[in-house]
Amino acid sequence: MNPSRGAAFIEREASVTLPWTEMAEAGLIPQGGTAARVKTGAWRTGSMPVLELSRCIHCLRCWIWCPDSAVLLDGEKVTGIDYDHCKGCGICAQVCPPKVHAIEMVPEGGEA
Amino acid sequence: MATTEAYRITERRRVTMTGAEATAEAMRQIHPDVVAAYPITPQTDIVMRFARFVADGVVQTEFVPVESEHSALSAVVGASAAGARAMTATSGPGFALMHEILYVAAGYRLPIVMPVANRALSGPINIHGDHSDTMGSRDAGWIHLYAENAQEAYDDLIQAVRIAEHPEVRVPVLVGQDGFIITHGMEIVEVLTDDEVRAFVGEYRPERYLLDVDHPMTVGALALQNSYFEVKRQLAEAVRRSARIIADVGEEFGRLTGRYYGLTEPYRMEDAELVIVAIGSTAGTAKDVIDELRGRGVKAGLVKVRVFRPFPARNLRDLLGRARAVAVLDRADSYAGLGGPLFAETKAALYGLPQAPVMTGYVYGLGGRDITPEMIAAVYDDLGQLAERARADHAAVAAEAALSVRYLGVRER
Ligand code: SF4
Ligand code: SF4
Numbered sequence: 001m002n003p004s005r006g007a008a009f010i011e012r013e014a015s016v017t018l019p020w021t022e023m024a025e026a027g028l029i030p031q032g033g034t035a036a037r038v039k040t041g042a043w044r045t046g047s048m049p050v051l052e053l054s055r056c057i058h059c060l061r062c063w064i065w066c067p068d069s070a071v072l073l074d075g076e077k078v079t080g081i082d083y084d085h086c087k088g089c090g091i092c093a094q095v096c097p098p099k100v101h102a103i104e105m106v107p108e109g110g111e112a
Numbered sequence: 113m114a115t116t117e118a119y120r121i122t123e124r125r126r127v128t129m130t131g132a133e134a135t136a137e138a139m140r141q142i143h144p145d146v147v148a149a150y151p152i153t154p155q156t157d158i159v160m161r162f163a164r165f166v167a168d169g170v171v172q173t174e175f176v177p178v179e180s181e182h183s184a185l186s187a188v189v190g191a192s193a194a195g196a197r198a199m200t201a202t203s204g205p206g207f208a209l210m211h212e213i214l215y216v217a218a219g220y221r222l223p224i225v226m227p228v229a230n231r232a233l234s235g236p237i238n239i240h241g242d243h244s245d246t247m248g249s250r251d252a253g254w255i256h257l258y259a260e261n262a263q264e265a266y267d268d269l270i271q272a273v274r275i276a277e278h279p280e281v282r283v284p285v286l287v288g289q290d291g292f293i294i295t296h297g298m299e300i301v302e303v304l305t306d307d308e309v310r311a312f313v314g315e316y317r318p319e320r321y322l323l324d325v326d327h328p329m330t331v332g333a334l335a336l337q338n339s340y341f342e343v344k345r346q347l348a349e350a351v352r353r354s355a356r357i358i359a360d361v362g363e364e365f366g367r368l369t370g371r372y373y374g375l376t377e378p379y380r381m382e383d384a385e386l387v388i389v390a391i392g393s394t395a396g397t398a399k400d401v402i403d404e405l406r407g408r409g410v411k412a413g414l415v416k417v418r419v420f421r422p423f424p425a426r427n428l429r430d431l432l433g434r435a436r437a438v439a440v441l442d443r444a445d446s447y448a449g450l451g452g453p454l455f456a457e458t459k460a461a462l463y464g465l466p467q468a469p470v471m472t473g474y475v476y477g478l479g480g481r482d483i484t485p486e487m488i489a490a491v492y493d494d495l496g497q498l499a500e501r502a503r504a505d506h507a508a509v510a511a512e513a514a515l516s517v518r519y520l521g522v523r524e525r
Contacts, residue, residue, distance in 0.1 A: 018342070019342070020341075020342035020343075020345040020346050020349075021346075023339065023342045023343065023346065025221055025282070025346060026219060026220045026221040026331075026343060026346070026347075027219075027220075027333055027335045027339060027340075027343040028220070028320070028329055028330065028331055028333075029329060029330035029333050030320060030327065030329045031328060031329065031330075032328025032329065032330070033328070034330050034333065035330075
């Protein structure tokens with residue numbers, strides 16, 4: 001596949017008009033970063049993670065495990081949660097070491 | 113590694129082995145990066161042998177034991193997207209359980225190769241050979257190759273890697289072999305040297321893959337009304353295109369081994385008037401019957417369909433266009449469809465030919481029921497009578513035959 005075709009595909013994502021011969025093969029999007037544009041947080045339901053930074057030991061387990069890259073970092077330090085992309089799955093709270101317990105899932109007035 | 117050396121094949125050998133054994137041997141020589149599989153009869157012997165190669169350090173393949181075939185193919189999809197040469201193997205109900213993921217593999221254009229020990233589907237439960245499994249998912253977008261014997265199961269698997277990974281194809285390939293008849297039947301198989309196989313399949317260099325962190329990409333994006341259709345149209349074209357690649361690879365394999373492969377294999381078709389079309393091991397039985405009938409002056413012939421997808425319609429038109437009567441043998445029923453899948457499509461391929469032969473379809477061998485040389489001889493007898501009747505009123509006889517499906521080897525009364 002010609003990567004530039006993929007680029008064209010992304011540019012026209014709002015109104016896909018490319019013929020099948022021009023489209024990126026298999027519908028692959030040959031660039032990263034598309035997930036950044038899709039705000040999963042818009043449909044977060046039930047609960048949201050709340051980070052108590054003073055307890056955090058910056059082991060980065062939450063950052064590694066978060067399926068949406070919603071744990072924000074500054075260098076190697078956790079700085080917060082990107083709620084635009086956090087879907088409230090609770091994995092970060094689960095993997096945060098129990099003795100540390102820096103992340104609490106709290107109920108949110110979502111659509112649950 | 114010492115064990116690896118002990119297993120190395122450095123000279124071509126003629127070995128007595130089963131189809132399953134030959135398949136595991138081909139997998140060892142191909143040396144895929146990842147194999148994920150769940151054991152199911154009669155495929156078990158393939159994966160069991162390959163798992164032993166892994167355990168013994170004969171291959172450095174990452175082997176992923178999973179809890180179901182749905183997961184086996186899912187793991188292989190992930191591995192293939194990540195950039196690995198990935199394989200699995202399955203059979204019957206296991207193949208059926210993969211149905212959903214078959215489409216995913218094809219839709220993402222992942223060059224996965226999968227031996228399938230063709231087996232009947234339940235119910236009632238049956239573990240024996242028929243084609244109900246792969247024919248049931250014939251429209252998933254995979255390339256279908258079918259072996260006639262253990263040698264072909266071995267040869268086809270090696271070629272499948274080249275076909276699947278060809279930059280103009282990139283479509284998953286399954287290689288069917290009749291359960292038990294081929295998987296567990298002992299035959300003499302010529303095994304190539306490890307170096308020959310490795311040179312033939314070459315090193316896998318995917319153009320793009322998920323672990324290439326310098327070129328990030330998204331696999332599995334949502335494609336709704338605005339793009340799904342185009343992606344599937346691409347797939348259809350790739351499968352169509354693969355016909356030429358399959359022929360080229362078969363030709364190149366022939367130059368290496370003396371065993372040439374095409375989409376179809378005509379047998380004594382030069383002047384054949386009564387012709388059987390069949391897939392798999394039954395084609396081998398038919399060849400013997402033909403030799404016998406030829407000795408008695410019957411102009412019998414066979415067209416073996418090796419490649420079912422892409423469907424070799426043009427080859428069939430060329431080969432069958434001059435026949436008087438054609439019988440298509442299906443080891444799978446379509447239950448009140450227009451005959452088994454091979455019959456229906458062969459008829460479609462011949463539509464519009466000015467001199468189309470009279471065609472009739474037989475369903476046979478379900479659940480591993482034997483098909484004997486006598487049964488095949490009886491089919492040629494039927495064809496002779498059909499051709500005679502057609503002399504008087506071709507149109508009427510042809511129409512009646514095209515709509516009739518007969519059951520070969522079932523107890524009628
Ligand atoms: S709740 Fe889930 S999505 Fe949100 S930050 Fe934690 S791991 Fe990430
Ligand atoms: S897992 Fe807990 S302690 Fe570790 S970085 Fe995340 S919030 Fe901090």
